[in-house]
Amino acid sequence: MLKELLEKQNAGTLKAKDRYEIPAQDMPAQDGTERRENMNEVALGYTETQARLEAMRCLQCRNAPCMEGCPVRIRIREFVTAIANGSFEEALAIIKENSLLPAVCGRVCPQEVQCQETCTVGKKFKDPEKSVSIGRLERYVADRFGKQGETPKVAPPTGKKVAIIGSGPGGIVVAADVRRAGHDVTVFEAFHKPGGVMIYGIPEFRLPKSIVQEEIDVLEKMGVKITCNFIVGRTRTIEQLMTEDGFDAVYVGVGAGLPKFMNIDGEQLVGVYSANEYLTRANLMKAYQFGKGSDTPIAVSKNVAVLGGGNVAMDAARMAVRLGAENVYLVYRRSEKEMPARIEEVHHAKEEGVQFRTLQNPQRILGDEKGNVVGAECLKYELGEPDDSGRRRPVPIKGSEFVIDVDTVIVAIGNGANPLIQQTTPGLEFNKWGNIVVDEKCKTSLQGVYAGGDIVLGAATVILAMGQGRIAAAAINQYLKD
Amino acid sequence: MSFKILSKKQLSENVFQMDVMAPLVARSRKAGQFVIVSVDQDAGERIPLTIAAADAENGSIRLIFQRVGKATTQMADLAEGESLGYVAGPLGQPTHIKKFGTVVCVGGGIGNAPLLPIATALKEAGNTIISIIGARTKELLILEDEFRAISDELIVVSDDGSCGRKALVTEPLKEICSRDPKPDCAIAIGPAVMMKFCCDTTKEFNVPTQVSLNTIMVDGTGMCGGCRVEVGGQTKFVCVDGPEFDGHQVNFDQMMRRMSAYKELEQKALEQYQKHQCKIGLDQTA
Ligand SMILES: Cc1cc2nc3c(=O)[nH]c(=O)nc-3n(C[C@H](O)[C@H](O)[C@H](O)COP(=O)(O)OP(=O)(O)OC[C@H]3O[C@@H](n4cnc5c(N)ncnc54)[C@H](O)[C@@H]3O)c2cc1C
Ligand SMILES: Cc1cc2nc3c(=O)[nH]c(=O)nc-3n(C[C@H](O)[C@H](O)[C@H](O)COP(=O)(O)OP(=O)(O)OC[C@H]3O[C@@H](n4cnc5c(N)ncnc54)[C@H](O)[C@@H]3O)c2cc1C
Ligand code: SF4
Ligand code: SF4
Ligand code: FES
Secondary structure, eight states: OHHHHHHHHHTTOOOHHHHHHSOOOOOOBOOHHHHTTOOSOSBOOOOHHHHHHHHHTOOOOSSOHHHHHSTTOOOHHHHHHHHHTTOHHHHHHHHHHHOSOHHHHHHHSOGGGTTTTSOHHHHHTTOGGGSOOHHHHHHHHHHHHGGGOOOOOOOOOOSOEEEEEOOSHHHHHHHHHHHHTTOEEEEEOSSSSSSTHHHHTSOTTTSOHHHHHHHHHHHHHTTOEEEOSOOBTTTBOHHHHHHTSOOSEEEEOOOOEEEOOOOOBTTTSBTEEEHHHHHHHHTTTOGGGBTTTBOOOOOOOSEEEEEOOSHHHHHHHHHHHHTTOSEEEEEESSOGGGOOSOHHHHHHHHHTTOEEEESEEEEEEEEOTTSBEEEEEEEEEEEEEEOTTSSEEEEEOTTOOEEEOOSEEEEOSOEEEOSHHHHHOTTOOBOTTSOBOOOTTOBOSSTTEEEOTHHHHSSOOHHHHHHHHHHHHHHHHHHHHO | OOEEEEEEEEEETTEEEEEEEOHHHHHHOOTTOEEEEESSSSSSOOEEEEEEEEETTTTEEEEEEEOOSHHHHHHHTOOTTOEESEEEEEESOOOOOOOOSEEEEEEEGGGHHHHHHHHHHHHHTTOEEEEEEEESSGGGOOOHHHHHHHOSEEEEEETTSSSSEESOTHHHHHHHHHSSSOOSEEEEESSHHHHHHHHHHHHHTTOOEEEEOOOOOSSSSSSSOTTEEEETTEEEEHHHHOSEEEGGGBOHHHHHHHHTTTHHHHHHHHHHHHHHHHHHHHHHHO
């Protein structure tokens, strides 16, 4: 099929109608039952033919509405066209103008509410899942050609020092952009491994850690210093970094990372985890290799309830499946339509046997005399009027209590802002939710201090953190020049 | 950065003292704070240990730890000159040090280690220090001389009477609380049960009591919530809100249950490690 299409294209007779007829290319994936047993990546990536066919579906719209949907304004039309033409390296170069982590974003961006939501093809089929699979194409070129790139050039030393606090996607991008300008850059990370949520939160089966590690390696090759096990606010404060340690500018990218609980009875029982704890034990500390190189214990569960409907909840549920649970219930108080998780993750979770219990919410966790979880008492819900977020408000149905038998409960209802920086940085302005206040250039209320990512936006996305990182880096470079 | 072990000493059958290079921690730490350490740089367990003392000039901190499970056994097997995988900190809120008047400091077992720097700081702030330190038996008692040096009054107890008085720490604690004037406040650090009974004792006399909680931790920075306890009916994170709390408000029963969450797995990890070590031993003799 690709050959015919290419011939038509060369002859200049390829019409929009022909493009609509190209079937949307499915992503090859590991079999649902098989992958319950392993941590390997689920989505396997396009073949070259698939990638080019998918790219041929793009109509090359004059106004490129897809670009409006991308938080970092990647020139999507151009890179997709390049893929259709088989110019993969050119495609990658176009993506890299705006995104430093295409292998990551291609995998984890919620495309259906970003670039693919506004894509004309999806509009035509009235289904963003039928849009050109921009993310998958991004991933294809990044996986195939991303590793061959040279280490970015670094300008001659400027004598200026920049501290980056937190090594999540925001911090990585700032480090790269600021280092390129010739500044001396140190990344400080509280954990023993850099990468932020991409390392400790998002599981291997969705984002292989080696991809994140490669990005970190590039930073180190560029001469960025990475200091782990360094907790800013405790090991040194921002003020000390600036007044005593000679840093001229600071980027704060410490993420969200204060788990919310439901504040219901029984949350202190043994077997109740925050998703952060569950995933950190499992990913960063490799609990899945317990007894084979790792000593991190994690609950051995038979029946697990995961509370929530976002990406974090999906990750926790799918992790519980892989750690051997027989029944994993995803308990969410709205309907599936309102779930904030990426559609692909919802599909994958279902294929792996996660049981969706929507329009339900626990009001109490039940324990035995030893303090272990034995069940969750839930209420049924129905959807009422739309609330501030525009989603229909879940309303409990009186008298609908019932109990599900579970031995583990994982709470995945979001993260607030970690107060450590606030407590230790006088003069830095925060809003009432504890997020750092910044202007359009990501500058904070303190001279020379910039911030971005989840600590500014509340729990957001990788690409938004990256986008802010780029803005902050440009502002820091400008500030150090003046 | 290398976290080199400068010196190692065995204080009792299962308690070890190490001075470890960690210059940044040594410079910033205050009494009552702790570090997270791991023997391995990569897949090791992260365990919290109190900073027992620090030398800011030479950049070292002192850790005193009890060999209880895999991580602490592995740590005890390290020799002078070797290094820890990493040391992160200092973490937690420093102890609130001021002049209260008379302070009773109660330490049980390994709890004497975290208690010592606090008692020392309180002494320096002008308080009268009455220390009660206890252990199951004579061989397990640590830091007696150090406590003697900073205490206005020292009471040693042991479960079996092999040193000091044959009693639990709560017995002399009750007597001291019955004195007139009663002490202005108390600090109790040790096993959870001991802290619980100390708090029951002081509550009767209305003597405010601080405890230092040793819940299970992962990150130590407030990110995971694994260290949460109920204090005064509210959920608190020991690593960022603590580790010290008003003992009369702490739900100890719940905390003790959470601490035993991984008993079986911990046991397994330890057995595996010991088996592995034996094999290495055999290789060496062969
Ligand atoms: C389980 C899970 C799944 C997710 N799935 C998706 C997804 O599919 N798609 C998507 O787009 N987004 C997803 N997100 C959200 C996304 O990961 C975040 O929005 C993004 O990582 C935020 O980046 P950041 O730069 O703000 O820093 P983070 O990635 O949050 O990293 C912050 C880093 O700072 C470190 N730090 C914190 N405090 C200090 C300190 N005081 N000193 C030194 N270091 C410190 C932390 O240890 C951490 O490494 C997910 C989040 C989670 C938890
Ligand atoms: C703030 C704080 C300060 C501490 N200071 C000291 C100290 O100065 N000296 C000392 O000997 N001990 C101290 N502890 C306790 C010490 O962390 C544990 O003994 C150690 O983690 C046990 O690890 P293990 O692998 O050897 O034993 P394991 O076999 O893993 O566990 C044995 C017992 O230790 C506790 N424990 C296990 N894992 C953890 C963990 N990650 N965090 C906390 N407790 C755990 C559990 O109650 C468990 O039943 C402190 C704990 C806290 C929270
Ligand atoms: S970065 Fe994300 S939003 Fe932008 S084009 Fe790529 S997948 Fe779409
Ligand atoms: S909106 Fe869709 S079809 Fe149009 S240029 Fe963008 S990707 Fe191509
Ligand atoms: S140890 Fe993770 S929040 Fe306290």
